[in-house]
Amino acid sequence: MAEKRRSGSAAEPKAVKAESDEEFLCQAGVGSQLRAALLKLVEARPEDPIGFLAEHFTNEASETESVGGGDAGDGDGDALEEQQMNKALWHLRLAHHSQRSAFNNNIRVAYDLLSRCGSARRVPGGVQGRLYTEMLRCVCSDSGLLDAAAATLLHHLQCHDYEAVPFELFRQAVLTCTSFSEYIRRARCLYAAVACPSDRPAERGLCDAVLNALREALDTSHGPDASRYLEASAKISPTELARAMAETRGASREREGPGMDMREFEDAAAGLFLARVRVVH
Amino acid sequence: MRMNADRFTVSAEEYLAESSALFYLNDAVTQLLEHREEFIQFGIGRYFAEYFTSVKNGSHILFREFSYVKGTAHNRTSFIHIFWKCFRQIGKNRDLLTMMEYTSLLQLLCPDFPAEMLQNTAKIVLMEDAVDCPMSLSDFIYSFQIQFYFEEFLESVLVIYEDLLEGKNPNAVIVPTSESPETISSEETDVQEGVDSSVLLKCIEGLCERFKHKHPPLPAIKEALESCTRVSYYGFLMALAKHEGISQEIGALPNRSDLLIDPEMDQELERLVAQVAISPTSNSSSSAQGLKEPCRKPSPRKSLHQRKRIEMESDGSTEETDSSEN
Known part of the structure; x- marks a missing residue:
């Protein structure tokens, strides 16, 4: 980075006249980019602000680059979808769910991102069921749940691919997944506390x-x-x-x-939770 | 850089101030304006992405001006860390360097790094006398870390200390802020005797409140001062430098015992050395003496024991080194 800066103005001098700094920044849209970044930062209040900004600008850059590349052809749809999905997941990870207002905010951002996905196949009135289920699956696998437990939870929460998911359902489902992961983590701690000499069950x-x-x-x-x-x-x-x-x-x-053993305990604890999750259908 | 959980309870301005996001955005825009032709081609969005990624990785401070390097706590940590990464090999070779030599090494990474900071560091290591004596890397680097990371705090401690030495009532003392260099330079007072540790601790406790968290953790300061009843300023700093807890809090360096251990980098070096040994131009005896860097420093340097090797290539800005020969 620094070397790049040092390497001088080897690049061909474009038609940059004696343009003032303000004019330049305004024309390049720097002001609005920075404003957007700061707003996002203050809104999300991440634990690691610099990492957040790095990720934010990287997201923005890859978005503009991909838009510049192929003009929203259907072939790019999948790539774009994946990008939106990653962004949505990233937002969900920014704040712990116990920071409820920040977390709700991030869910909203994720929801908006996903509902803008795949404009050709767009369902009016919400996120596609397919994307919704896919995202919940990612949230579960991110948080280190066992496959079996995650599958049962997803079975309770999922809906059909063609359905449109309204925000409130989306929010509840995300919250359920993150709470469930936390619950399982706590259950593991409980087991560890009960199994006092940790080498025996x-x-x-x-x-x-x-x-x-x-x-x-x-x-x-x-x-x-x-x-x-x-x-x-x-x-x-x-x-x-x-x-x-x-x-x-x-x-x-x-x-x-x-x-x-740990596994049986975890399954039993998971069962208690899962029995209380309302099935979406 | 980690923000704690009460970040949700403070105002947006406080959050921003704490995050030093504005400092970096400001610098990013300044850099952008200075090299606009280049970055327009590169893509401005991509430029910001790269800028913040390098800040995150800590490589952003390389070759930057001193005012930037010391601008945030994260920059200071990054700088100490990079210095260690670059010159760790000196410690491995058990080479001892003088203050001037360390100065020129630091100036390879930050051209306008002030020699004054190094003088202060040498005073910590060598307890204020014989500042020309050679120092080991580990002695140097932990003291340097304290001096550099807590610079402003330590300046204020020195002012308090000198007031105590003169017998002023510490409770009546109004301590000037760090922007008063003339009070600091009066070091010829008799520091050998030192001051009462418990009195100094009381004054420092008050100081810490004003410094918010830009000071070493109070329990660590207490530990450093509790070991003896009277303490000199540099004795106190030495105790801080030796405190592993403070070093962990800063997060730039490993523990003293691990300072020279880095198997990954060793492997990389061995690989490079092997390459050099195979190539016909190299001196075949080099492998017999153990690890050797592939590149030698081109500038003339006084070598204390036999030779000096560093991992980075010099940019030739190290003439001052010669004055350390005496």
């Missing part, structure tokens, strides 16, 4: 106690949201879990009970 009795607590927490389904959250978090608080585990320990005195 955890005791089945203890795992069952933890899974039970988890089920009860997920079953708090009455009352307004805020109080449900409080109730649920009280039910899986560390003390509550410790109490449940201590009880099991007290009931069965023998030290070496049957074990449960």
